[in-house]
Every structure is written in C-alpha cells, then in structure tokens.
Amino acid sequence: MTASHGEHLTNLTLSVWRQKGPDAAGAFESYRIDSISDEASFLEMLDVLNEKLIDEGRDAVTFDHDCREGICGSCSLMIDGQAHGPQRGTATCQLHMRKFKSGANIVIEPWRATSFPIIKDLMVDRSAFDRIIESGGYITSQTGGAPDANLIPVPKPVADAAMDAAECIGCGACVAACPNGAANLFTAAKVAHLNLLPQGQAERHARAESMVETMDEYFGSCTNHGECEAACPKEISIDVIALMNKDYRKAKFANRKEIARS
Amino acid sequence: MTTATDPRLNAKIPEGAIADKWNNYKEDMKLVNPNNKRKFKVIVIGTGLAGASAAATLAELGYQVDAFTFHDSPRRAHSIAAQGGINAAKNYRGDGDSVHRLFYDTIKGGDFRAREGNVHRLAEVSVDIIDQMVAQGVPFAREYGGLLDNRSFGGSQVSRTFYARGQTGQQLLLGAYQQLARQVGLGGVNLYNRTELVDTVVVDGRCAGIVVRDLLTGELQSHAAHAVVLATGGYGNVFFLSTNAMQCNVTAAWRAHRKGAMFANPCYTQIHPTCIPQSDPTQSKLTLMSESLRNDGRVWVPLNPGDARPAAQIPENERDYVLERLYPSYGNLAPRDIASRAAKRAVDSGRGVGPLKNGVNLDFAAAIERLGKDVVQERYGNLFEMYERISGENPYDTPMRIYPATHYTMGGLWVDYELQTTVPGLYAAGEANFSDHGANRLGASALMQGLADGYFVLPYTIGNELAPLLNKPIPGTDHPAFKLAEQEARDRYSRYLGTNGKRSPDWFHRELGKIIWDNCGMERTEAGLKQALADLPPLYEEFQNDLRVTGDGESTNQTLEKAGRVDDFFQLGMLMCRDALERNESCGGHFRSEYQDEEGEAKRDDENFAHVAAWEWNGDPMAAIRNVEPLEFETVHLATRSYK
Ligand SMILES: Cc1cc2nc3c(=O)[nH]c(=O)nc-3n(C[C@H](O)[C@H](O)[C@H](O)COP(=O)(O)OP(=O)(O)OC[C@H]3O[C@@H](n4cnc5c(N)ncnc54)[C@H](O)[C@@H]3O)c2cc1C
Ligand code: FES
DSSP states (O other): OOOOTTOEEEEEEEEEEEESSTTSOEEEEEEEEEEEETTSBHHHHHHHHHHHHHHTTOOOOOOOOSOSSSOSOOOOEEETTEETOSSTTOOGGGOBGGGSOTTOEEEEEEOOOTTSOEEETTEEOOHHHHHHHHTTOSOOOOTTOOOOGGGSOOOHHHHHHHHHHHTOOOOOHHHHHOTTOBOHHHHHHHHHHHHHSGGGSTTHHHHHHHHHHHHHHHSBOOOOOOHHHHHOTTOOOTHHHHHHHHHHHHHHHHHHHHHHHO | OOOOSSGGGOOOOOSSOTTTHHHHHHHHSOOOOHHHHTTOEEEEEOOSHHHHHHHHHHHHHTOEEEEEOSSSSGGGSGGGGOOSOEEOOOOTTOSSOOHHHHHHHHHHHTTTOSOHHHHHHHHHHHHHHHHHHHHTTOOOOBOTTSSBOOBOOTTOSSOOEEOSTTOHHHHHHHHHHHHHHHHHHHTSEEEEOSEEEEEEEEETTEEEEEEEEETTTOOEEEEEOSEEEEOOOOOGGGGSSSSSOTTOOSHHHHHHHHTTOOEEOTTOEEEEEEEOOOOSTTOOOOOBOOGGGGGTOEEEEESSTTOOSOGGGSOGGGEEOHHHHHOTTTGGGOOHHHHHHHHHHHIIIIIOBTTTTOBEEEEOHHHHHHHOHHHHHHHHHHHHHHHHHHHSOOTTTSOEEEEEEEEEEOOEEOOOTTSBOSSTTEEEOGGGBOOSSTTSOOTTOHHHHHHIIIIIIHHHHHHHHHGGGTTOOOOOTTSHHHHHHHHHHHHHHHHHHHOOOSBOHHHHHHHHHHHHHHHHSSSBOHHHHHHHHHHHHHHHHHHHHHBOOOSOSSSOOHHHHHHHHHHHHHHHHHHHHHHHHHOOSOBTTBOBTTSBOTTSOBOOOHHHHOEEEEEEOOSSGGGOEEEEEEOOOSSSOOOOOOOO
C-alpha cells in the first residue's frame, strides 16, 4: 500500500474542475504532472501544478487551504469521487502522494452541494455552516461571570464523549458525501458536544430546536445513508445524529407544553 | 508612572506594587455608560483567539463591532492549529504554582526582555480564562473525578497547562468563535469574511479606520471607526517554511507600521524544537509535533557522527541524550530556544538521523515501558497518528524524528499597557503585538495571551480611550485620507498584475525565506546579517520588476493575494535583519554567535540592551529609525537564565 521513502511518481494526469465564477459554466481541464516525490502532499502537488501554470502564463487553480495539518477544515476536494480522497479519516491536506500510483488519472472536483455554491474552480462557499452555529451552537456565558472552573466537575467519560463530537473541523465533507446534501452530521456534532456537557443543559432544547430548523432551511434531509461518517476526516460517529434527533423531538414536546401554559 | 525617554514610547504602567497595578488601573479608568456604548464603532481585524474574543466581548458590552477576516469563517484562523495547551496559574495540582510564579517564569523564559507590568497582568487574568472557557463548554481533559487535568510544559517546574487532547487551540478557538457567532446572530457584530485589510487610515494623528479588499470581487472599501484592533497574528511565514498556516502574513501589522505604528523587536522569532524535518524540496510548510511530547519523549542522537544504524540497533551507551546531559534539572523540558539550539548543534556535528540526516530522535520507548502503550496512546494518540500520516513511520516502534522550525514571533506592533500602538485609537492584540513574551515565549502561553488580550484587557482599556470621545464627530469614509488610501491600494494591486515579469510570488517567497532562515534564523552573526542586508534589496527590486501574477483583479485571485503578502514580507525581512544586527547581544530566540559563553549559552548585555527596540517607518525599511523603550525591573532581578 505504501510506496517506499523518497520515490517519485511519474506520468500523472489530473482532471481538474475549472470554473471562472459562481455563475460561469465550468468544465474539466486536463493537466500532466511528469514527476512528483511520493513524500509530497496532495496539495503540494497542486502547488507544483500552479507554479507550472503561472510559468505558462495561465491562471492558477483556486482552492481553499490553510493549516495543511487537517485541523482548520479549509481544504475541501473531491478526489476521484470521494470527499478528501481515498484515505479514511484524513483531510485532503494530509493525504500524501504515496497513496497514489504512477500513471494514475486523478479527478479533482469541488464539493458538490447546492448549499455550497462554487466560488471559483475548487473553492466553495460554506457560510451556511456559520448560520447554523449562529442560531444556537454556543453556550451563553458573557465574559466575566464564570464561576471557578472546578466548580463544574464533568465526569471523564462525558468530557471524552463531548470532545469526540467537538473534534469536527467544519470542512463540509459530510454534506459533499451525502446523496441528499444533508448537514446532519455537522449539526449533530455541535449539538452533541454542547448538550452532553453540564454547562450546556440550560439551553439544551432551545439549542437543538433552533439549530435543526436553521439546518433545514439550508440543507437537504437525512435519510440515514451513513456516507457522512465514512467521509468525515475526524471519523465522527453517526450516533450523534440520534442524540440530536432525540433532543429535537423533546424540544418540540417541551415547547408545546410551554405554549399550552402561556 | 514609569517614563520612557521617547514620549511616544511611554508604556503608561499604572502606579503601585506589581500585584496592584491592574486593579489600580481598573479603579481609575474612565467608563462609558452602557447606553452610550452603542454610539461607538470598534473595528476588529482578525478573528483568531485574540480577535474573536475581543469582538464577542466588546459586542456583549454594547459597542457596535465590525469584525473582519480573510478566512471564509472565523473558525479557520491559525489559532485552530495549536496543539499542546494553555497555561493558567490555577495551582489545581497544589504543586506550588501561583500568579507570581507564572509571572516570574514568563519574565525569565522571555530572557528578561518583557515588560513586568504587562506580564503580571497576564498571569493574573490567566485564571479567569480557564473559568470562562469551561463555562463556554470547552471540553478540557478531565480526571476520573471530573476535575480538570493538567500537564507540564517546557520552561516550568509546575503542571499548569490545561489541554484538550492534542487540539487545545481548536477547542479554545471554537469556544471563542461560538461566542462571536452568538453575537453575529444577535446583530451585535457585523462579520465580513473573505475580506482582507490592505491599509489603515490615520487622520490628524488618530486612527480613523481601514481600507479592505473583498477577496471575491477585488473591490476596495473603506470603514471608519472610533477604534481599530489588529488581532492579525504573527509573521513567522517570512521564513517561507514554518509551522504557521499557509495564509498567515504580516500585511495588517506592516501596513499599520507604514502609517506610524512602531514595530517592536522584529528579530525576536521563535524556533520550535519539535517539528517534522523537511523531507522534499516541494515542501510548502512544516508540521509541528506538540511540545507536550517532550514530557515523555527523550531527545537523543548517536554518540558517534555518521552512525547510520536504525535507532533500535544503537545500544544505550552509544546514545547521547543531549538535553538530559546538558540540562539535568529541566532535561527534555528545557525551554524552546535552548532545546532548538541543542538539536541544531547535534545535527551540525554530523549526528543527525533520518534519510537526510536532518533530525534528532524523540524516543518514546522508555515511556511505553514505564506507562504502558495505552497511557501513551491516551496522551498522544492523535499526534502519533499525524506523524505517521506525514512520515509513513510508526512512532510506537521507531523514535520520531524532529528538527526545529520557525513557529512564533515574539516581535510585533509596539503597544503600551493598554495595548494601544503608537497611533492613538489603533490597538494590537494576540501574536500581532510584542508585549508579553520578551525574547522567547514559553509553551502554552500564546493561547493564554491571545485570550487575555481579547477577553480581559481590551474590553477595559478601549473604554478608557473612548470615554472622552463621546458625541464628538469622527472622520467619515468620504475624508480624503480614505480616498487616498483606497487609491494607493488600487495602484498597488494593479502594479502586481501589470508587472508581467517571469517569476511567481511563491518563487520570490521561497528565495526570501532562504535568506532569512540562513542569516536571521536560529543563529545569527554580524557577517551573515550584513550579507542578508546586501542581498535583500536587489531581490526585492527583482520582485518589483520581474513578478508575474496571472488572472485578474475582479475575481478571486490567490496569486494576487499572495503577491501583496510577499511584498510586505520583503520589507519586514529587511527590518528584521536590521534589528538583529543592531542588537549586539544574545537573548532568548535571538542568538548572536558572537555573544555566547564558554558553554555556548546566550550572553545577554543588560547594560546596553535591556530595552525594547521600536522601529519607526521612514519611507523605506532600510531607513527605519530605531527608538528605545527602556525596560525597568522593579520586582524581579536580572539574572542569567539557567536551566541546568
Ligand atoms: C502549529 C502551532 C501550534 C501551536 N501550539 C500552541 C500551544 O499549544 N499553545 C500556545 O499557547 N500557543 C500555541 N501556538 C501559538 C498560537 O497558536 C498562536 O500564537 C495564536 O493562536 C495566535 O492567535 P491570534 O489570535 O493572535 O492570531 P491568529 O489565530 O493567527 O488569527 C489571525 C486572524 O487575523 C486574520 N487576518 C490576518 N491578517 C488579516 C488581514 N490583513 N485582513 C483581515 N484579516 C486578517 C486571520 O483571518 C485570522 O482570523 C501554536 C502555533 C502553531 C503554529
Ligand atoms: S488545510 Fe486545514 S484542514 Fe486541510
């Protein structure tokens, strides 16, 4: 599976989605990479391509990237039809060329989802995720009023479970991988992180309700395909969706009671 | 009041004993009443830890806040990548920690080149940060009883570091981002994403606002405000290869510098000892392996140069555990600058390991034997995985290979006690300012400082500045100064597009980085710095005449964005070398080979250099003027920094 150290891959063909702007028509263009070290990362291979394009006086390929450590969630490529490419639990920027073979034809596309419109080439607009967080993905605690941190003990298994969910990097691979373009894994990861913790209880139901409803405004609906979990570079478990659904149902019930009382 | 020789560099340290200064400040400061706060507009550039926390808190207080980031979402700021942890003087271990000790460790770690007043305040508010972040739901590591866990970090003898697996920065940034998102949802903050600051505007000596460029359309726009905060991160990418995220740049700070904000100690840069060594020439960035690994990993190289046997075949008596030998009391936890130089010297002596012989071993075999594989996995599992993904090697079986890389910049915009730059109304927070770490930053202290500035300092000090401005008009964006700044920015970007030369911005960035790394990196010499200062101006001229930027200026163009950033890095690079050349001593991250003792340790010159160098723009970085803020030590006494 792994090529040995310091070897070169040769004769790669890249089919890259090029699109000038949000409203322009796009198409695949083919580029050749004659030789690249197997130690190079996938994005370093694109850097090499871009240097070559600039050399030839052509426009470089636009793509989002920043940390190149799998944590910022910027990188977002469909590689050969798979969100973030062939290596499980790995964001595009952490994928290395040693996972590919000489002579390969690699197809590179942006996330494809109606709620993530293409900005240019491989770059998409994921701000709908921010709208979901703004609608309730937080614990209200104004600066300055917090009690001593150890006054809120959190059992280790609870803290660990919250952390498992909190690891989401907001890249959008779950949406890109979902046949319905649903954002349930992203939303549920945040709901689970906050709703599992003692600090999150006061707003538990309001949070679930408002985040789910904002999610529904922007994204498709979940029909339990499970593709999201397989595509997630942080391997966040689909179980969080069950927790979110449960809290959402409870919230609806709790709210009905409140309306009846008022 | 401490008075500096240059009145513009008066730090405005409050009166009183060191432990009372911040309280005295808060008791004396002017207040803006809650209903009046909405009459003030505050602009925050940058939404990393410092910017997100400042924007959220200022909005909670009632100010109108506009926040800007070049990222698509605040959640992507470079802060997200911090791994190891955040310090706080909670003394939850009962191991003798205190505000005073954190203060002292930070001053000493910074090699006695930081301002006492600021550092003490940082240590004081550190405890509030942990309370605040826990209340927000940051899932810090816990013990089985449910209380918070701690680990220790380089440069300290107590366990005061709070962490969330190997993703502390991520969890803290998401916490601050969520507070910011809440304010965006409530309408307290207008958020401008994918928008880059390209200039600051000064009218009658006060900061009047900013000019930004929309990265999707290329459109330039002015924004006026009562106060502007730059929380735009550090400039480590001047080296091209560093552990910083690819987009980190100095543009915001540099453009402010050109408008009158003095730039302090640019030569204080930090090289982090534990990064994965470079493996091939196309490499675009280096990856940090958290310093926390030094808690359990042992640094060693073969005793004999040229020993190419695999680690497992080298017997104990033919290994040199460099840090344990040189610094027995701190061992593998010696501070960063010291550990980095030890690694460099080991490699330079021909004892480097790995295919390119450009690293040292960080070995976990002893830890695995002592603690069991499960415990090691629990502590470092995700770091080990990350290492394996990048290097193709499994650190449970063979030692990691590490080498120092640029990581953090202690230098930055000069600020006073209120975090105000030398331009009134313009503030700098987080890594963008210079204030708290002196010549070397201790591990887990950058996250602490970013959040301290944003949550607990700026919200007070900005009010003190704004109170007297109530109901006074401020210059609007139709003021000629805004128009001029817009025009200058427009011309600049057209020039990059119109140069039609042969080399890409990245090509120039790489060349620049090589010069800076070779001459202004881990070890500096007078000759090397002079060479760099001779080589940089012609290369910069070539950049101006031979740059090639393809694409246009009316849609997303990352090549064009990069050109602007490289331009500013060039200018900063020259200033860094000048600063390093003028500082005729070794201190912290600034190691001048001419100034070392018989054992190769840094030799400070307190008589001549116990000061901050604050550089003033004068039309050209090579002509910048060096001003001085003397550092006065009232509480700690200057000592040789020893970790033996
Ligand atoms: C790999 C790594 C690991 C680290 N680990 C630790 C650790 O364990 N503990 C610790 O304490 N520290 C650590 N650090 C250091 C620490 O992460 C940083 O110093 C800190 O996060 C900086 O925060 P900041 O808010 O100042 O800036 P950043 O997080 O860099 O944010 C800068 C913000 O400014 C914006 N921006 C910049 N320029 C412009 C512009 N011109 N226009 C508009 N927006 C702009 C960006 O979009 C971003 O939002 C680590 C650093 C690295 C590189
Ligand atoms: S670039 Fe940050 S996750 Fe890939």
